[in-house]
Amino acid sequence: xxxxxxxxxxxxxxxxxxxxxxxxxxxxxxxxxxxxxxxxxxxxxxxxxxxxxxxxxxxxxxxxxxxxxxxxxxxxxxxxxxxxxxxxxxxxxxxxxxxxxxxxxxxxxxxxxxxxxxxxxxxxxxxxxxxxxxxxxxxxxxxxxxxxxxxxxxxxxxxxxxxxxxxxxxxxxxxxxxxxxxxxxxxxxxxxxxxxxxxxxxxxxxxxxxxxxxxxxxxxxxxxxxxxxxxxxxxxxxxxxxxxxxxxxxxxxxxxxxxxxxxxxxxxxxxxxxxxxxxxxxxxxxxxxxxxxxxxxxxxxxxxxxxxxxxxxxx
Numbered sequence: 001x002x003x004x005x006x007x008x009x010x011x012x013x014x015x016x017x018x019x020x021x022x023x024x025x026x027x028x029x030x031x032x033x034x035x036x037x038x039x040x041x042x043x044x045x046x047x048x049x050x051x052x053x054x055x056x057x058x059x060x061x062x063x064x065x066x067x068x069x070x071x072x073x074x075x076x077x078x079x080x081x082x083x084x085x086x087x088x089x090x091x092x093x094x095x096x097x098x099x100x101x102x103x104x105x106x107x108x109x110x111x112x113x114x115x116x117x118x119x120x121x122x123x124x125x126x127x128x129x130x131x132x133x134x135x136x137x138x139x140x141x142x143x144x145x146x147x148x149x150x151x152x153x154x155x156x157x158x159x160x161x162x163x164x165x166x167x168x169x170x171x172x173x174x175x176x177x178x179x180x181x182x183x184x185x186x187x188x189x190x191x192x193x194x195x196x197x198x199x200x201x202x203x204x205x206x207x208x209x210x211x212x213x214x215x216x217x218x219x220x221x222x223x224x225x226x227x228x229x230x231x232x233x234x235x236x237x238x239x240x241x242x243x244x245x246x247x248x249x250x251x252x253x254x255x256x257x258x259x260x261x262x263x264x265x266x267x268x269x270x271x272x273x274x275x276x277x278x279x280x281x282x283x284x285x286x287x288x289x290x291x292x293x294x295x296x297x298x299x300x301x302x303x304x305x306x307x308x309x310x311x312x313x314x315x
Contacts, residue, residue: 052138053096053307054279055291056191056231056241057149057179059107059142062285063098066309067091074301077269082123086301090117096309099142111138117155132157132169145181150174171201179229187234193227195245222250237281243293245273269298277305285311 053066069091075083094113101107114135121128136153154172161167179193201219225248231241248270277291291305 052140052149052151052175052177053094053111053309054287054289055243055277055305056229056239056279057140057147057177059099059140059147060096060109060281060287060309061098062309062311063096063109063313064285064309064311066094066096066307068094068305068307070303070305072301072303074295074299074303077298077300085122087120088117088303089119091115102141104143106141106143108139108141111140111151113137113153115155117157126161128159128161130157130159130169132171136173145183147179147181149177167203169201169203171199173200174198187232189231189233191229191231193229195225195227197223199223224248224250231279239279240276241279242276243274243291245293247271247273249298271295271297271299273303 053068054060069089071089072087074086074088076086077083092113092115094111097110099107099109112135115133117132117134119130121130132155134153134155136151138149138151140147140149142148152172152174154170156168156170159167159169175195175197177193177195179191182190182192184190199219199221201221203219225245227243227245229241229243231239233239249268273293273295275291275293277289279287279289281287287307287309289307293303293305295301295303
């Protein structure tokens with residue numbers, strides 16, 4: 001049984017998805033930067049940078065203010081032995097209400113957040129640094145052991161490169177997460193999840209240092225991630241947890257061009273995330289967590305996520 005499981009995982013990680021441009025950095029004699037033209041493809045959003053506070057998504061009866069900084073480093077496989085070095089970092093600041101009662105035993109909490117998202121990409125001898133501000137809202141909903149989460153945000157920013165004029169961009173992101181808590185003996189909870197996110201990104205046209213036009217059409221991207229979380233409910237509201245995710249990027253084809261010459265295609269690959277962390281809540285309603293995830297497959301790297309929530313009284 002275990003052998004069959006690893007054979008299935010190997011098959012999934014070997015499957016490639018065609019996307020944008022071939023990993024050559026010249027085409028028809030024109031120099032272009034693969035990591036910038038595909039920037040939104042390579043680093044499009046996931047639930048790490050949307051407005052969810054806790055990775056366990058447990059109902060919290062305390063409204064409060066929260067912050068969750070993150071940083072990650074990855075090598076993103078784009079086919080033919082080529083990769084892009086990607087560093088992502090940022091922080092979200094948010095507010096969460098106490099639970100509101102709906103009909104038929106449903107309860108919901110509402111969230112609003114603002115944040116900063118940055119990334120640094122290196123491919124061949126070229127480098128991009130992107131900075132973006134964003135704002136969004138979300139709702140989490142609960143009915144006994146079933147839970148869900150829906151978030152929407154939008155933002156804009158600028159990318160600085162060593163090969164072109166500064167490039168402006170806009171994106172909007174949505175994420176849906178559904179799950180169920182299966183409570184076992186010895187205070188162990190198994191939590192299967194289904195996570196899906198959507199990104200629409202517009203990169204405004206620019207020119208390279210030689211004056212050649214850089215043209216990128218709008219991007220539509222979906223990320224699908226079945227996930228499993230296992231955590232223990234220990235004394236003093238102390239919860240260590242383990243996470244395993246399979247992440248599938250499902251991307252639309254863009255027709256990028258330099259000097260009106262279309263660029264060929266590259267490929268992205270699914271990847272697996274695994275790791276864990278610990279979450280703690282105190283008597284005054286404040287809480288904190290730390291999470292560390294490793295990645296292998298289409299991405300190889302590590303990501304660190306921290307979170308702190310402070311109560312602000314009753315609503």
